Amino acid sequence: MRQFLFWSLLAVAAALSNAAHAARPNILFIFTDDHAYQSIGAYGSQINKTPNIDRLAREGMLFQRCYVPNSICGPIRAVIQTGKYSHVNGFLVNGNKFDGAQQTFPKLLQRVGYQTAVIGKWHLGEHMPPQGFDYAEVLIGQGPYYNPPMLRNGKRVKHVGYTTDIITDLALKWLRERESEEPFMLMYQHKAPHRNWQPSPKHLTMYDDVTIPEPPTLFDTYAGRGTPARTQDMSIAKTMTDSDLKLVAPRNLTAAQRKLWDAAYEPKNRAFRAAQLQGRELVQWKYQRYIKDYLRCIASVDDNIGRVLRYLDDTGLAANTVVVYSSDQGFYLGEHGWFDKRWMYEESLRTPLIVRWPQVTKAGSVNKQIVSPLDFAETFLELAEADIPGDMQGRSLVPLLRGETPADWRKSFYYHYYEYPGWHDVRRHYGVTNGRYKLIRFYEPDIDEWELYDLKADPHELKSVYGEPKYKSVQAALLADLARLRKQYGVPEKDPAAALGGGKDNPTSARIRKKNEKGREKKD
Numbered sequence: 217m218r219q220f221l222f223w224s225l226l227a228v229a230a231a232l233s234n235a236a237h238a239a240r241p242n243i244l245f246i247f248t249d250d251h252a253y254q255s256i257g258a259y260g261s262q263i264n265k266t267p268n269i270d271r272l273a274r275e276g277m278l279f280q281r282c283y284v285p286n287s288i289c290g291p292i293r294a295v296i297q298t299g300k301y302s303h304v305n306g307f308l309v310n311g312n313k314f315d316g317a318q319q320t321f322p323k324l325l326q327r328v329g330y331q332t333a334v335i336g337k338w339h340l341g342e343h344m345p346p347q348g349f350d351y352a353e354v355l356i357g358q359g360p361y362y363n364p365p366m367l368r369n370g371k372r373v374k375h376v377g378y379t380t381d382i383i384t385d386l387a388l389k390w391l392r393e394r395e396s397e398e399p400f401m402l403m404y405q406h407k408a409p410h411r412n413w414q415p416s417p418k419h420l421t422m423y424d425d426v427t428i429p430e431p432p433t434l435f436d437t438y439a440g441r442g443t444p445a446r447t448q449d450m451s452i453a454k455t456m457t458d459s460d461l462k463l464v465a466p467r468n469l470t471a472a473q474r475k476l477w478d479a480a481y482e483p484k485n486r487a488f489r490a491a492q493l494q495g496r497e498l499v500q501w502k503y504q505r506y507i508k509d510y511l512r513c514i515a516s517v518d519d520n521i522g523r524v525l526r527y528l529d530d531t532g533l534a535a536n537t538v539v540v541y542s543s544d545q546g547f548y549l550g551e552h553g554w555f556d557k558r559w560m561y562e563e564s565l566r567t568p569l570i571v572r573w574p575q576v577t578k579a580g581s582v583n584k585q586i587v588s589p590l591d592f593a594e595t596f597l598e599l600a601e602a603d604i605p606g607d608m609q610g611r612s613l614v615p616l617l618r619g620e621t622p623a624d625w626r627k628s629f630y631y632h633y634y635e636y637p638g639w640h641d642v643r644r645h646y647g648v649t650n651g652r653y654k655l656i657r658f659y660e661p662d663i664d665e666w667e668l669y670d671l672k673a674d675p676h677e678l679k680s681v682y683g684e685p686k687y688k689s690v691q692a693a694l695l696a697d698l699a700r701l702r703k704q705y706g707v708p709e710k711d712p713a714a715a716l717g718g719g720k721d722n723p724t725s726a727r728i729r730k731k732n733e734k735g736r737e738k739k740d
């Protein structure tokens with residue numbers, strides 16, 4: 217009798233546990249590369265429409281202040297995997313090798329019974345397959361926009377077609393074929409809209425008949441800032457190559473793809489060559505060419521997200537799936553005359569974050585708390601009812617998604633960029649922002665300059681007020697906060713990037729400069 221009772225209780229406990237587990241949501245993480253919030257309808261875009269991403273915002277929560285810890289591709293992916301700053305997870309700059317043996321959130325989800333997959337861009341190196349995934353089909357390095365070779369669980373496979381469509385096809389295939397008993401976590405990660413912005417055959421002539429408005433700072437002179445803004449190499453005027461500007465066609469197209477490509481670009485290129493534009497007019501032409509191609513790539517992303525959302529609707533999965541939309545960082549769409557990212561200035565510090573969690577998150581809500589990709593791992597673990605390891609450095613967003621803000625939620629944020637010498641010549645820097653003010657220190661190997669911005673008085677960050685008497689107390693408070701955060705996160709006094717070398721005589725620097733001159737589009 218006692219034994220019978222024991223087994224009965226065990227059966228009841230198991231049933232309860234299964235019921236609890238059955239309620240755990242699926243997690244669909246939709247991730248793009250370099251998608252600026254300025255080009256998302258829900259964030260107020262004046263230059264394009266993104267109906268499917270906007271739908272997620274309408275049905276979920278949009279975060280206004282999602283700050284990246286290090287505004288560059290590979291490092292943010294490592295931050296997301298680990299929930300730790302770059303100096304802790306060891307991935308400081310593109311080109312570092314990610315240590316996949318360390319603790320990552322997909323491994324922890326597997327342990328609590330989630331099926332996990334990553335499909336699309338990985339960009340944490342091919343030295344080892346992605347760890348912690350039941351299925352991985354990833355681009356090799358940056359991957360091309362057309363006809364991408366991919367690694368399917370480590371084995372090379374070749375696809376023909378447009379990469380944004382292919383990644384979506386593969387994600388839908390995995391969703392259809394997965395075992396359905398356990399919840400899933402799928403990282404569905406696009407290459408688009410990364411440089412050099414090659415549109416799909418469907419969107420090659422989109423925007424041909426319109427002029428996209430220019431940002432007010434397209435012709436920035438950098439007068440109110442220090443050396444770094446003036447010595448960068450990421451301007452639309454000077455840095456863009458013929459390949460960026462589609463004055464030469466991609467080399468890896470099939471004959472049919474090439475025919476469509478040439479039909480779209482050749483007439484426009486002929487007109488451009490004949491016009492012999494100079495100076496300001498030339499920059500304006502380059503801006504139009506750049507932004508239209510960029511937005512065409514976004515149009516493909518948005519269409520494909522629509523396909524996935526429809527699949528969730530049609531299969532009934534939508535009700536118990538948390539859908540997250542984010543990008544690895546923000547991007548300059550001509551602001552300050554730039555493209556690319558890296559800086560702690562707003563356009564590249566802030567990244568889009570939209571979360572739809574049916575029945576929990578209030579539809580159409582907007583959150584202004586400071587959040588970060590540093591928080592994603594912790595959030596996914598809490599959604600899966602798994603323990604959050606004490607060594608992770610972010611914080612679960614679940615309370616915010618429930619509409620509650622913990623009293624001790626962060627009020628300021630630490631940022632640190634390391635990749636100098638490197639592509640686009642953006643100096644190493646770190647800093648702190650509280651959303652109202654921002655303090656930045658540019659440092660090493662041959663510079664030490666501070667900048668301070670009043671984001672209310674100067675939202676475009678055109679004039680540093682560092683050292684101005686009016687801001688004495690603000691500056692002192694930010695300096696103290698910066699020291700506090702560096703201590704809290706264990707940032708070493710000795711620059712963690714020192715081993716990378718630096719300075720004009722450094723061979724790394726010389727090598728990169730040479731590469732920069734040869735072909736800038738390849739490695740950023």
Ligand code: CA
Nearest residue numbers: 249250289544
């Ligand atoms: Ca990126």
